[in-house]
Amino acid sequence: MDHPIRVLVAKPGLDGHDRGAKIIARALRDAGMEVIYTGLRQTPEMIVNAALQEDVQVIGLSILSGAHGAIVPRVLELLREKDMAGVKVIVGGIIPDEDARELERQGVAAVFQPGASLESIVSCVRQAASPAAR
Amino acid sequence: MSVATARQFTTLGGIPVEPAYGPADAPGELSAPGQFPYTRGIHESMYRSRLWTMRQFSGFATPEETNRRYRYLLEQGQTGLSVAFDLPTLMGYDSDHAMAEGEVGKCGAPVASLEDMETLFAGIPLNDVTVSMTINSPAAILWAMYLVVAEKQGADLKRISGTLQNDILKEYIAQKEYIFPPEPSMRLVTDTIEYSAQHTPRFNPISISGYHIREAGSTALQELAFTLRDGLEYVDWALRRGLAIDDFAPRLSFFFNAHNDFFEEIAKYRAARELWATILRDRYGARDERSMKLRFHAQTAGCSLTWQQPYNNVVRTAIQALAAVLGGAQSLHTNSLDEAYALPNEHAVTLALRTQQVIAYESGVTAAPDPFGGSWFLENLTRKLADGARDYIQAIDEMGGMIAAINAGYPQSEISRASYEYQQKVEQGAAVIVGVNRFQSQEPEPPIDTLRIDQTAHSQQAKKLHRLRKERHNGNVERSLNALRRAAEGDSNLMPFLIDAVRSWATVGEICDVLREVFGTYTERMSF
Numbered sequence: 001m002d003h004p005i006r007v008l009v010a011k012p013g014l015d016g017h018d019r020g021a022k023i024i025a026r027a028l029r030d031a032g033m034e035v036i037y038t039g040l041r042q043t044p045e046m047i048v049n050a051a052l053q054e055d056v057q058v059i060g061l062s063i064l065s066g067a068h069g070a071i072v073p074r075v076l077e078l079l080r081e082k083d084m085a086g087v088k089v090i091v092g093g094i095i096p097d098e099d100a101r102e103l104e105r106q107g108v109a110a111v112f113q114p115g116a117s118l119e120s121i122v123s124c125v126r127q128a129a130s131p132a133a134r
Numbered sequence: 135m136s137v138a139t140a141r142q143f144t145t146l147g148g149i150p151v152e153p154a155y156g157p158a159d160a161p162g163e164l165s166a167p168g169q170f171p172y173t174r175g176i177h178e179s180m181y182r183s184r185l186w187t188m189r190q191f192s193g194f195a196t197p198e199e200t201n202r203r204y205r206y207l208l209e210q211g212q213t214g215l216s217v218a219f220d221l222p223t224l225m226g227y228d229s230d231h232a233m234a235e236g237e238v239g240k241c242g243a244p245v246a247s248l249e250d251m252e253t254l255f256a257g258i259p260l261n262d263v264t265v266s267m268t269i270n271s272p273a274a275i276l277w278a279m280y281l282v283v284a285e286k287q288g289a290d291l292k293r294i295s296g297t298l299q300n301d302i303l304k305e306y307i308a309q310k311e312y313i314f315p316p317e318p319s320m321r322l323v324t325d326t327i328e329y330s331a332q333h334t335p336r337f338n339p340i341s342i343s344g345y346h347i348r349e350a351g352s353t354a355l356q357e358l359a360f361t362l363r364d365g366l367e368y369v370d371w372a373l374r375r376g377l378a379i380d381d382f383a384p385r386l387s388f389f390f391n392a393h394n395d396f397f398e399e400i401a402k403y404r405a406a407r408e409l410w411a412t413i414l415r416d417r418y419g420a421r422d423e424r425s426m427k428l429r430f431h432a433q434t435a436g437c438s439l440t441w442q443q444p445y446n447n448v449v450r451t452a453i454q455a456l457a458a459v460l461g462g463a464q465s466l467h468t469n470s471l472d473e474a475y476a477l478p479n480e481h482a483v484t485l486a487l488r489t490q491q492v493i494a495y496e497s498g499v500t501a502a503p504d505p506f507g508g509s510w511f512l513e514n515l516t517r518k519l520a521d522g523a524r525d526y527i528q529a530i531d532e533m534g535g536m537i538a539a540i541n542a543g544y545p546q547s548e549i550s551r552a553s554y555e556y557q558q559k560v561e562q563g564a565a566v567i568v569g570v571n572r573f574q575s576q577e578p579e580p581p582i583d584t585l586r587i588d589q590t591a592h593s594q595q596a597k598k599l600h601r602l603r604k605e606r607h608n609g610n611v612e613r614s615l616n617a618l619r620r621a622a623e624g625d626s627n628l629m630p631f632l633i634d635a636v637r638s639w640a641t642v643g644e645i646c647d648v649l650r651e652v653f654g655t656y657t658e659r660m661s662f
Contacts, residue, residue: 009662014221014237016310019351019437022550022662023557029662039660040310041225041233065221066476066587070236096475096584114441114474115570118561 005129006056010038010047012075015065020092024060027118028125044074051079051087057129058109063093068103076107088128092116146395147353149518151511160513167503171411173404173516174504175462176427181500185213186458187465188490189266191433193218193243194477195591197253200243204258206480210487214264216467217254218242218477219276224311226272226646229595239591241477242268246595246641247602251279252286261289265296266341266431266465271313273300274322275645278632281334297338297387297431300326303364303536304343306658307545308350313646316537318653322628324371329629331382338387340368341431347545348391349437351553354402355519357391359526360536360545362409366527367536369418379418383425392458392466393435394450400506401515403430403461409520409527431465432458439474443569444582447471452489459493460506466490476584543659550662599641606639614638615648622652 009025011018018040025037036054038047051059063071072091079087091103092112100111109128112121143151152159165171168178177183190207192215193200204215220242222234228246229238238244245251255265260283269276277298284294302319305312312319323340330339344361352360365386372382390406393399411426420426434454439447448471455468468486470478478486494500506512533539540546559565566572614635621631635645 014225014227014233017349018310019349019553023554025662026554035662037660037662039658043233065237066240067221067236094475096586097581115567117571118557 005033005058005126006036006054007033007058007060007125007129008036008038008047008051008054008056009060009062010042010050011040011062012042012044012047012071013063013065013067014041015063015067016040017064018062020064021060021062024062024092024118024121027122031122031126033125044071044078047075048078048082048084052082052084056087058088058090058125060125061089061091061093063091063095066094068093068095068099072103072108073106090121090124090128092121145354145398145515146393147355147398149355149398149515155510155514157510160508160510160517164507164513167507170415170423170426171408172427173408174507176407176429178503180462180503181459181494182503185494185500186463187214187264188212188487188494189214189216189264189431189465189467190483190487191216191218191268191467192478192483193220194585195239195243195587196594197243197245197250201254201256201258203480203483204254207483207487208258208263210484211491212487214266214465215258216266217268219267219269220244223276223642224269224271226275226313226642226650228599228641228643229592230599231643234592238595240587244591244595245276245279246599246643248279248282248636248639249598249602251276251283255283255287259289260284260287260294266299267296268299270299270302270305270309270311271319272642272646273298274326274628275632275636275642277326277339278629278636282633282636291334293336294334295336297341298326299341299343299389301340301343301364301389303367303540304346304361306540306656307347307360307364308352308549309346310658312656312658314649314653315656316540318649320367320371320537321625323368324375325627325629327368327372327382327385328375328377328627330385331377335385338385341387341389342368343389345389345391345433347549348393348435350549351437351556352549353552354393354395354398355522356526356545356548356552358402358406358409358519359523361388361390362406362413362523363527363530363536365410366413366417369414370535373418379414379420380422380425383414383418383420384422388428388430390430390432390463391435392432392454392461392463394438394454396453396457397512397515398519399454399457400461401512401519403432403458403463404504404512404516405520405523406430407462408516409523429464431467432461432463433467434458434469436469436473439469439471440567440570441474443575443579444471444474446569447474448485448489451486452493455489456493456497456499459499460504462504472582472584475582477587479583479585481583543661547661602639602641610638611635611640611644615640615644618645619648619652622649
C-alpha cells in the first residue's frame with residue numbers, strides 16, 4: 001500500500017493572508033494527503049527545517065505580499081544546502097507571469113496564480129510527489 | 135414545476151431569497167433617516183448635505199513616492215487620505231530588519247521614523263485634510279508620530295480629523311497582523327481611546343472592522359456580528375478604564391466590506407446601524423445620540439477581484455461601491471482593476487476614484503436618503519441580518535466575550551468553514567465567477583500594465599535609518615525607551631511615553647522591541 005503523500009503548507013515572510021493556504025491545506029487533507037500547516041511568519045530556515053523534520057515530499061509556499069523574489073530562491077538554496085533537492089516546491093499567490101517563469105527556471109515545480117482550481121493544485125501536488133517526478 | 139420555481143436562491147451568505155416579497159414580509163414601523171435607531175441613515179439629509187469622503191487607500195515603495203500619490207489623488211478630487219503601510223511597518227519592524235527582507239514598500243509605505251511620517255505628509259496640511267491610517271499592532275506608535283508631525287506643521291490637535299484603524303481583535307480573528315497577546319494589546323487600544331477623548335476630539339481612535347473578516351471568507355452576517363461584538367469588547371474595556379460611555383463612544387468608527395450581493399450588503403449596513411444604536415442605548419445607557427450613530431467607511435471587496443479578465447473588476451467595483459452608497463457609508467474606497475496583480479497604478483486608481491465621482495455626480499442616487507427604505511425585500515433582509523447578528527452576539531457573550539471566543543478559536547473556525555464552503559461552491563460551478571469558472575477567455579489575454587516595486591525602496595530606507603541612528607541623540611532615545619518600558623510594565627497611559635520616544639527619534643522597530651519585551655508576543659494555534 002502506498003504511503004500517503006506528506007505536504008508542508010507554509011506562509012513565509014510577513015504576509016498574514018492565510019485564507020488560501022488554509023483552504024488548500026484542507027483540500028489536500030480531504031484528498032488523502034498528510035498535511036502539516038506551519039502557520040504564519042515562517043522564515044525560509046524554519047520552513048526547510050520543518051520540511052526535514054516532517055519528512056515531506058512537497059512544500060507549498062503561499063505568498064501574496066510580493067516578497068516571493070527574496071523568499072523562494074532562499075528556500076530553494078536551503079534545500080540544496082541540506083541535500084533535500086528531492087523535495088518539490090510549489091508556490092501560490094500573487095506572482096506576476098515573468099516572476100513565475102523565473103521561479104520555474106530556478107527549480108520551482110509549479111506556480112499557481114489567483115483563480116487556480118483546487119483540483120489543479122491537488123493533482124499537481126500528487127504528481128510532484130510521485131516517484132517518477134524525482 | 136418550472137426551473138425558476140424549483141431552484142433555490144440565496145444571498146451570497148446563504149439567506150434564502152423568496153420568489154416574491156410583499157407588505158407582510160416587512161411589518162412594523164420604520165424610523166426616518168437621522169432618527170433612532172438610524173436604520174435609514176445617521177443624518178436626516180445624508181448626501182444632500184454632504185457626500186461621503188472619497189478616500190482611496192494608498193501607499194507604496196517609499197514615503198516620498200507615496201506622498202506624490204497622495205498629492206495626485208487630492209488633485210483628482212479625492213476628499214480624504216488613507217495610508218497603507220508596508221508589512222514590516224505593520225508588524226513593527228524597521229525597514230532594515232532581517233524580517234523586512236524582500237518586503238519593504240511592497241504592500242504599502244515604509245514608515246520607520248518620525249522623518250518618514252513627515253515625508254509622507256510633506257505639503258499636506260494635517261489641520262485641514264482628514265487622514266485614515268491602516269495600522270493595528272503598532273497603531274499607537276504611528277499615531278504618536280502623526281500627532282508630532284501635525285504639531286510641527288502647526289495643526290491644532292483639537293481640530294485634526296482622521297481615523298486610526300487600531301482594531302486588534304480582528305487581527306486575531308482575520309487579518310493576522312498581531313504582535314502582542316490580547317490583553318496588553320487591548321490596553322494599548324484603550325490608551326489611544328482615552329488619549330483621543332482627552333486631546334483629539336475630532337479624531338477616531340479606532341475603526342472597528344469587518345472588512346478583513348469578510349476578506350478572510352466570512353459571510354455578510356458573520357462580518358456584521360463579529361464586527362459589532364468586537365466593538366462591544368472595546369466599549370467594555372474603555373468603561374473599565376473609567377471612561378463614561380458618552381465620552382468616547384461618539385468617536386468609535388467602523389469599517390465594512392462592500393461585497394457582491396447588492397441587497398445583502400445594503401441590508402447589512404442598515405442592520406449594523408440599527409443594532410449598534412439599540413445596544414449602546416439599552417445595554418450601555420448611552421444618552422448622546424452621537425454615541426448611538428454608527429459611522430462607517432467601506433471598501434469594495436478585494437477578494438472578489440479576479441486575475442482573469444481584469445477589466446471585469448471595474449464593473450464589480452462599481453456595483454459594490456453603489457451598494458455602499460445606497461447603504462449610507464460616510465467614507466468609501468474603491469478598488470482598482472489591477473489589484474489582483476499589484477498595488478494600483480496611477481491609471482487604475484484614477485478610474486477607481488472616477489467610479490465614485492460618477493456615482494456621486496451622475497447617478498442621482500444621492501438625492502434621496504436611503505432610497506430603498508421601505509422595500510419589502512430589503513426590510514426583510516435587514517431584519518434577518520439584525521436577528522442573526524443578535525444571536526451571534528449572544529453566543530459570544532455566553533462564551534465570556536470576544537477575547538474568550540478568540541481564545542477558543544470560535545470566530546476563526548466560523549470564518550474557515552464559510553470560506554471553505556464558498557470555495558467548494560466555486561469549484562462545483564454553483565457560485566459563478568465571470569471569467570474564472572464561466573465565460574473564460576478563449577485566447578490568452580493581453581497583459582495589463584502593472585506597478586512594479588523593486589529593491590530600491592529597501593536600500594533607500596536602510597540608508598536613511600543608518601543616517602538617523604548616527605545623527606540622533608542616542609542618549610535621549612535610550613532614556614525615552616527606558617521610560618516607556620517602565621510605563622508599559624505599569625498601567626499608565628502609554629501615549630505620552632510613545633510621543634516622547636518618537637520625538638527623540640526612536641524608530642517603530644525599536645519601540646516595538648521594548649513592547650515585545652514587556653508584553654510578549656502572540657502565536658496563534660494552528661488549525662485549518
